Amino acid sequence: MSSLATFCTAPPPQSSTVKHHHNHLSPARLATLIDNSKTIKQLFQIHAYLLRNSLETHPILNLKLQRSYSLLGRLDYSSTLFHRTLDRDVFFYTSIILSHNNENLHWQAMGLYVEMLSKKIEPNAFTFSAMLKNSPIVTARGLHGQAIKMGCEMNSYVRTGLIDVYARGGEVELAGQLFDKMPERSLVSLTTMMTGLAKNGDVDGARAVFEGMGERDVVCWNVMIDAYVQHGRANEALVLFREMLSGDVCPDGVTLVAVFSACGQLGALESGRWVHGYMKNRRVRMNVHVGAALVDMYSKCGSWEDARLVFDEIKSKDIVVWNAMISGYAMNGLSREALQLFSEMRQLSVHPTEITFIGLLSVCAHAGLVREGSEIFRSMRKEYGIEPRIEHYGCMINLLGRLGHLNEAFKLVKAMTMSIATRPDQIIWRTLLDACRLHGDSDLGEDIIKFYTDQNPASSGAFILLSNIYAAKRNWNGAKRVRTMMKDTGIQKEPGCSSIEVNNTVHEFLAGDAKHPKRKEIYLMLEELNRCLRDYGNDAQQT
Structure with a gap:
């Protein structure tokens, strides 16, 4: 029995939110109280009042209670109430489907949709809109056909949902056709089309939609600014941000995250400082997302001292903020500071992520800290249950190779070949052979080439590196032998291009x-x- 099921069958607790009244509260008043609830505890108190006054089956109050439990992050409570409701109509099904899709539980939502159809309950436009939210394109096609059959396709919510799914799934042309045939384009549908174009790389197309908007809210500006940032057009992002400010549109945290990212890409420290000052003057709240973006911006601009000041200002730091500061120290070559910060993080029981270890291992590689790097690499799996990815292996191979621990580096590469997920790429092989060239170990270079050719299709890159190893030692016979090996195995050097x-x-x-x-x-x-x-x-x- 779930905790909510136990709650429903237990004696109702006394309520402080819903105080004792000689006259019962009206359903309208109770509905308002449910809508205004901010915590699970408040919902429990109202729920207790409903049970005490035999109102738990009231359809409107029951539905609102389910929605509120879901909005406050307790989908399990919402689902329990749904399944305990006897007379479930299209509104109950639509609500629980939307709750599941809001949590990206699409296949569970699909199961509820199929259950609804099996009970001969016809979906409406809101049902299709709920089903399309976060839907994969494979199911959207079927929903599209059913929406046409049910006469719901022209509904603005349904049409906007279809545009979003098709655009996210790469069917931009189809999304555009649906968009062009909309009788009335709402701000939401315009923003959806603009977002779809920008996810698919058509930033100029997104800008054309943006320019055609009669009105623009902060979401529209955010989508366009972020599109420029994500596609490496940071200058245009900053120009658009200045245009936004001149139009008296107040930026929010999402805007600032994108703008700080643009400043970081350009190394535009003074612009970043100006935006930071603007943020303070307008008293925009420093949440963890804005804080992490600000730390990252200052770090990329070389001002790690400012990055640390911002880091210290953030009250409730999540792992993203810690990662930003560790990576900031790493990109500025401050190895000891990064390791010290990681130590503080562990003392506070903040659980690291894969990104944390990329920053730490990069620090160790650049500073030549073999012992510290090896311990950190081992701790990933042993202490935190995090499987190293190819990026982590790459950092370790670079570290070992640069310090002359060539056999250990080769051993690690061999271990990588045991898993498809970490199979070494050309960069890993090049790093290993570059280390052999650096330390003049042509014998190990030959062993690596033999192992490489057994594991990979023919490629000229590794052979050229081995030839360079011999050439660096003025071993011309060795270099000639490599060329002969290439000829014998049918490998041709890729021609130089300019x-x-x-x-x-x-x-x-x-x-x-x-x-x-x-x-x-x-x-x-x-x-x-x-x-x-x-x-x-x-x-x-x-x-």
Whole structure:
């Protein structure tokens, strides 16, 4: 029996929110009290009053109670009430479906939808809207067909939900067709279309929708500013932010997170400081998301002292804030400070995440702290139950390789090949072979190449690195042997490529390429340049 089921069958507790009245409270008054409840305790008190006065089956009060339990994060209580309700109509089903989809429990919501249909309860426009929220595109197609059949497709909520699902699923053209056929475009539908275009990389298309809006709320500005930031167009994000301020639209925390990210991308410290000052003057609350973005911005701009001041100002720090400060120390080369902060974090029983360990291992790699790095790497699985990802292995291999612990690094790479999730990529192999070149260990380099060719399809990159190892030691026979190995295994070196932009046209050249229409003029010019360089060299020797 669930805790709520026990509550419903136990003697009703005394209520302080719903005080004793000689006359019973009206259903309308009780409905208002439910809607205004801010805590589970308050809902329990109202629920107790309903039980005490035999009002628990009142359809409106029951439905509102279910919704409120869900909104306060107790979907389990909401579900228990739903299943204890005998006469469940389309409104009860729509409410519980939306509650599940709000928690990204789409397949459970689908089960409830199928149950509703099996009971011959017809869905309405609000049901389809609830089902489409966070829905995968595979189920949205079926819902779309059913909405057409039920005559709900033109409802603005349903149409907006379909646009959102199709746009998120990459069907931008279909989303655009639905959007274009909307008889009236609400601010929500316009924002949804703009968001869909920006998730799919069409930032200019999103800007076109943005410019066509008659009215814009802060959400619209946030979507557009964030789209620029996410696609590496930080300058345009800051220009739009200034336009937002001149239009007397008050930014919120979401705006500031995006703007601080833009400043961090550009290294625009003074702009970041100005926005921070604006935030203080307008008394925008420093929540953990804004705080973490501010710490990250100052760190990326090289002002780790300001980052630490912000970090210390944040009252209730979550792991995102701790990670931001540890990563900030890492990117500024402050290894001891990062490790000390991690120690403080552990003392406060803050549980680290994968991102925490990427920052810590990066610090150890750059500072050459083999012992500390090895201990941290081992603690991931042993103390915190976190499986190392390829990024964590990469940090450790870089650390071991740079300090000359080549056999340990190779052993770690071999361990990586045992799991598909951590199978080493080209960067890992290059890091390992670069370490062999750095320390002149050509014998281990050959062993690595043999192991590599057994594990991977033919690739020239690793062989070129091994050739460079021999060349660095002036072992020309070894370098020649590698070239012979490449020839024997049918591996060809990928041709070198260069490009140049002339009059807004990009010209690309491959080594040995003879396809360019002006190749004769190009080679004549190269010969002339070589002659000039030779003449310059001869003149310098004579001088």
